[in-house]
Amino acid sequence: MSAPAITMDVRRVGEKTAVVDIKGEVTAACEPVLMSAYEAAGGSATSRLVLNFAGLEYMNSGGIGMLVTLLVRANRQHQQLAAYGLSEHYREIFELTRLDEAIMIYDSEESALNGVVR
Amino acid sequence: MTEPATTGTAGPDKVASAEQIGLSAREVASLPPRDAASWAKKVDRLQVDPRDGVRGTNVAGRRLTGPVQGFGKMWQKTYRMDAGPQIPPQQAIATWREHFPEFWPKGNRFAGALTGINPGDVALLDLAIGGGVKLSTGVFVLYADAESFTLMTPQGHQFAGWITFSAEREGDTTIVQAQVLMRANDPLYEIAMTLGGHRKEDKFWVATLTALGQRLRIQDPKVDTRSTCVDSSRQWRHSRNVWHNSMVRSVLQTLAAPVTGLGRLMRGSKRGMKSQPNG
Numbered sequence: 592m593s594a595p596a597i598t599m600d601v602r603r604v605g606e607k608t609a610v611v612d613i614k615g616e617v618t619a620a621c622e623p624v625l626m627s628a629y630e631a632a633g634g635s636a637t638s639r640l641v642l643n644f645a646g647l648e649y650m651n652s653g654g655i656g657m658l659v660t661l662l663v664r665a666n667r668q669h670q671q672l673a674a675y676g677l678s679e680h681y682r683e684i685f686e687l688t689r690l691d692e693a694i695m696i697y698d699s700e701e702s703a704l705n706g707v708v709r
Numbered sequence: 710m711t712e713p714a715t716t717g718t719a720g721p722d723k724v725a726s727a728e729q730i731g732l733s734a735r736e737v738a739s740l741p742p743r744d745a746a747s748w749a750k751k752v753d754r755l756q757v758d759p760r761d762g763v764r765g766t767n768v769a770g771r772r773l774t775g776p777v778q779g780f781g782k783m784w785q786k787t788y789r790m791d792a793g794p795q796i797p798p799q800q801a802i803a804t805w806r807e808h809f810p811e812f813w814p815k816g817n818r819f820a821g822a823l824t825g826i827n828p829g830d831v832a833l834l835d836l837a838i839g840g841g842v843k844l845s846t847g848v849f850v851l852y853a854d855a856e857s858f859t860l861m862t863p864q865g866h867q868f869a870g871w872i873t874f875s876a877e878r879e880g881d882t883t884i885v886q887a888q889v890l891m892r893a894n895d896p897l898y899e900i901a902m903t904l905g906g907h908r909k910e911d912k913f914w915v916a917t918l919t920a921l922g923q924r925l926r927i928q929d930p931k932v933d934t935r936s937t938c939v940d941s942s943r944q945w946r947h948s949r950n951v952w953h954n955s956m957v958r959s960v961l962q963t964l965a966a967p968v969t970g971l972g973r974l975m976r977g978s979k980r981g982m983k984s985q986p987n988g
Contacts, residue, residue, distance in 0.1 A: 678742070
């Protein structure tokens with residue numbers, strides 16, 4: 592499997608919330624990077640995880656599958672997942688795959704942080 | 710707020726960056742994403758045209774279902790085949806996309822578009838479930854590019870999820886694989902999957918990959934199967950998915966076929982009598 596062209600920067604916002612800034616290509620190959628970011632975000636100590644997709648350049652169906660795996664992991668820890676920064680194209684993909692029913696989508700970081708109770 | 714922690718690695722240099730080809734930030738923002746043509750356009754409910762050779766029921770008007778909408782335990786099943794060094798991934802996927810129905814085990818029908826597998830297509834399926842009954846359902850082509858394609862299931866299908874078919878180089882060889890990410894759609898299917906359904910599904914995809922391997926002229930194709938339970942909990946809030954169960958509906962449709970056929974015949978003959986000119 593080729594190396595993933597992606598970076599994920601983790602910022603803590605408040606005690607129990609973390610934001611992951613995703614830049615690059617989301618494919619199945621970036622699962623180790625996402626899971627490292629999840630751990631860096633505090634793992635089970637974080638109750639709210641916000642994914643920032645403003646830097647998303649490319650996503651295939653393997654990437655969507657990987658997000659489902661992250662969702663399962665977050666649900667197991669009773670964590671909420673939210674997303675913002677999705678372009679119209681990627682927002683439609685979330686709706687098409689019905690991932691938007693499990694990951695709340697917001698227009699901005701502010702609304703994502705306000706929508707997810709802090 | 711703390712300093713950001715960065716995780717990531719540089720990817721392969723497949724595509725020139727915007728800077729390299731001299732595009733401004735505004736020009737980049739106005740370009741469609743590189744994956745735009747690979748994804749299906751958004752649909753709320755499936756629409757289908759009748760196709761020869763399949764019953765074509767239990768698909769029109771149905772919504773798509775991903776693993777989030779399913780009921781049973783979540784499984785990731787991977788079926789891998791070593792295609793050898795001679796076959797590029799693109800060739801394997803092109804063959805698979807073009808001849809997809811031909812690789813299915815006998816007794817099962819896949820009626821897709823004549824042009825092969827393309828994003829947004831809806832294919833109608835008749836699957837052999839024993840006792841002479843065919844399970845009528847369908848699949849939606851969610852994604853397709855040169856190295857992979859993904860099918861997503863509608864309400865009523867045995868499972869809620871998607872199947873990704875892909876090929877890629879691993880060292881000197883090409884690995885071809887089918888990967889299913891799924892939950893049984895409702896409690897009845899969950900029971901059926903536990904009572905041999907998983908085994909039947911494994912045999913189905915091993916047979917499919919073997920047939921593809923034979924088409925690609927691979928000597929003695931071998932398929933490795935790996936199943937992982939990603940989530941062992943069941944989503945009871947989705948137990949009402951059973952209303953759409955295509956297996957139950959297919960059995961009822963098979964039983965009712967003589968009656969509905971007779972009714973259709975009688976309506977047809979009545980219309981024929983009415984349209985007869987008075988002598």
